Amino acid sequence: MSHRQQALSQIRAHSISNLRSELGGVLLGHAYRDGEQMLVEVIAALPARNDDHGPIHFTFTADAWSQIHHERAAQYPDLEIVGWFHTHPGLGVFYSSDDVVVHTAAFTLPWHVGLVVDPLGNEASYFGWQDGRLAPIPGYFEQLDTQEKPIVPWRVAKTEVWHTRETEQFYASYEGRSEDADVMSASYRLSHALPISNGVLLGIVGFVIGFFLLFGWVVALNQQVNSLESVVATLADETSLNAAVCPNPSLRILAPTVESSVQGGGKVAIFGTADLTNAARYQIEIRPAGSELWELAGVQRRQTDLGLLLNWDTRELPLGVYDVRLTAVDRQNIPLANVASCQITLELTP
16 A cells, blocks of 8 residues: 555545544545555545535445546546545544445455544554455555655554454355446445444443443543642743733633643643634644644544643654644634634653
């Protein structure tokens, strides 16, 4: 698997445009064979534009396919459909039984691949055909063709394909099939429910796990309250520094303070105020000072007068100066009009 940065930018932009619903589209590029090795190069990506999606499903409709083919012919006439992508916001990365059905029905050529991205967990994984069955692909290569730094922060996740009796029947039904993906005229719904036969067992396991998670949540909440009280006390004389660069008291990073130094190599707690009536959510973005490319580090969905906005994971980041930006966005992921983002600069030190 080889990815040009243009394609990764297009996939990432679409994947974070709505973090409450699954989204998807197609991958465009070329496939090459070198002896027994197959190389798929993804050059561009086209989103599927339709309203038939939700928190745990995304659908390729006939209208979406028509739109995709029209845009491909207009923008990328020399590229072929080499696969598809879709998101699992907050669900993790895996291939559900319905993903298997869609891939088996519509992406039947040996080089057709599927990419699943969890934009909240910053995880991704490719899936493809191996010996007539779908299986995870260990990783992918990003071509540094437009900039030296990688475009996306996704980690390649260890994952699996969920097989059921129905998916085995689909394998049998489509064995040896070689038609192009254009044959897909019906709508295939991607839902991520476990097989019904496991329902009772999962209910029991879920109850037990839920109890311990609730206990852990209460303990963690008490620790967070104590942390917040400590932050309020220590920031009494320092918040004026951040207020100078973030004048809106309803959208402000309170800690760390502007131009401060924090220890890198771990998680940096970013506290702040995010309390705007018209905001659907708040994005926290990070970039090295001087860079033009922002990276999404986290999303805050709840309004808060003073709360933990993000535990910024800096373990894989080089030490140095970084910009941190807090932005209020609407349901279409567009920054609110006439509301300035809050941006501070800080330094990660040993």
